Amino acid sequence: MSDAAIRVHNLYRYFGQLKAVNGISFEIPHGSVCGFVGANGAGKTTTMRILASLDYPTMGVAEICGINVVHHPEEIRRLIGWMPDHFGNYEHMTVLEYLDFYARAFGYHGKERRTRVQEVMEFTDLIPLAERFSNKLSKGMTQRLCLGRSLLHDPQVLIMDEPAAGLDPKARVELKHLIRVLAQEGKTIFISSHILSELGEMCDSLLFVNNGRIVHHGDSESLKQGTDAAGGVLYDVQVVGDPQAVSDWCVINPHVEFLESRKKGGRIRIDTNAPEKAAETLARMVKDGLQVVDFHKEQRNLEDAFIDMLGRIDRGESAQPVEQLPPEPSFSPPAN
Numbered sequence: 001m002s003d004a005a006i007r008v009h010n011l012y013r014y015f016g017q018l019k020a021v022n023g024i025s026f027e028i029p030h031g032s033v034c035g036f037v038g039a040n041g042a043g044k045t046t047t048m049r050i051l052a053s054l055d056y057p058t059m060g061v062a063e064i065c066g067i068n069v070v071h072h073p074e075e076i077r078r079l080i081g082w083m084p085d086h087f088g089n090y091e092h093m094t095v096l097e098y099l100d101f102y103a104r105a106f107g108y109h110g111k112e113r114r115t116r117v118q119e120v121m122e123f124t125d126l127i128p129l130a131e132r133f134s135n136k137l138s139k140g141m142t143q144r145l146c147l148g149r150s151l152l153h154d155p156q157v158l159i160m161d162e163p164a165a166g167l168d169p170k171a172r173v174e175l176k177h178l179i180r181v182l183a184q185e186g187k188t189i190f191i192s193s194h195i196l197s198e199l200g201e202m203c204d205s206l207l208f209v210n211n212g213r214i215v216h217h218g219d220s221e222s223l224k225q226g227t228d229a230a231g232g233v234l235y236d237v238q239v240v241g242d243p244q245a246v247s248d249w250c251v252i253n254p255h256v257e258f259l260e261s262r263k264k265g266g267r268i269r270i271d272t273n274a275p276e277k278a279a280e281t282l283a284r285m286v287k288d289g290l291q292v293v294d295f296h297k298e299q300r301n302l303e304d305a306f307i308d309m310l311g312r313i314d315r316g317e318s319a320q321p322v323e324q325l326p327p328e329p330s331f332s333p334p335a336n
């Protein structure tokens, strides 16, 4: 048995001929924040719904804290907080009534119920909105209400499907702050989003999915510092004196290409990822008389790195889907 908070092993979900989830495997350790990224239709919601025990896989295993989501859905619903991408709220029900209703549904009574609702409203800053009708909230307030609802039973694992979609920048910052606080409290958070730069900031790891398969699982740095489409690495070089010296030097040196001028030097491309090659290039520059004051790998943003990776996969080049693990026994969903 795995001690991961979330474990998915060779998971498949077919809708007729469509392979929405096509053999994915990953583990997310306790207390970490993992971003789930992919284009529209990549299979994120389907995977999350299976983890939330709202759908059955065609084949494979999904576990939360070592508990199988298909075999023990009731236990899973105690362990997880589920924040769907769309959620319904009720007309003529205030924020307070709404949360109180769900607290009852979770089985809380009397003082304990009032305390839970109060704590959640404080955390999500909903107290000033307690008497507001829940269907008359802004998108940001609605998301805070949805987060509050998912936290009522103090779940260990939070599964959030596109929580930042449609939020203005201020509401996004507020949501990010709440997620950070929850992470500091030790909750495991699995969050999907299209806003890659924000995910990179708040996640310990990123899981990229494409056409139902995992294409990258690692931290955002490893993705941003990857190679370009042809395997080269980009560097920023700054020199004292004439910046033209950098481009002149590149013309007569193999394996190095000058890409564009910068105020104090230029942007160059070294045609291999090997660090020795970078060290050798820098040493040669200095030996040839360039007064180099800065020489560093260019940081690409996550969007560019992701698009680049998808391009390579489409062309059948270097990046490959993460290796598939041997299958575990499949099962048939219960008949009910």
Ligand SMILES: Nc1ncnc2c1ncn2[C@@H]1O[C@H](COP(=O)(O)OP(=O)(O)OP(=O)(O)O)[C@@H](O)[C@H]1O
Residues within 6 Å of the ligand: 015, 018, 020, 038, 039, 040, 041, 042, 043, 044, 045, 046, 047
């Ligand atoms: N109940 C269903 N019946 C048939 N096809 C479905 C069903 N649910 C999802 N799909 C299809 O499965 C694929 C994956 O959908 P999914 O919603 O998981 O993607 P996603 O990555 O969450 O996309 P988005 O970012 O647009 O929400 C899509 O092609 C979708 O149309």
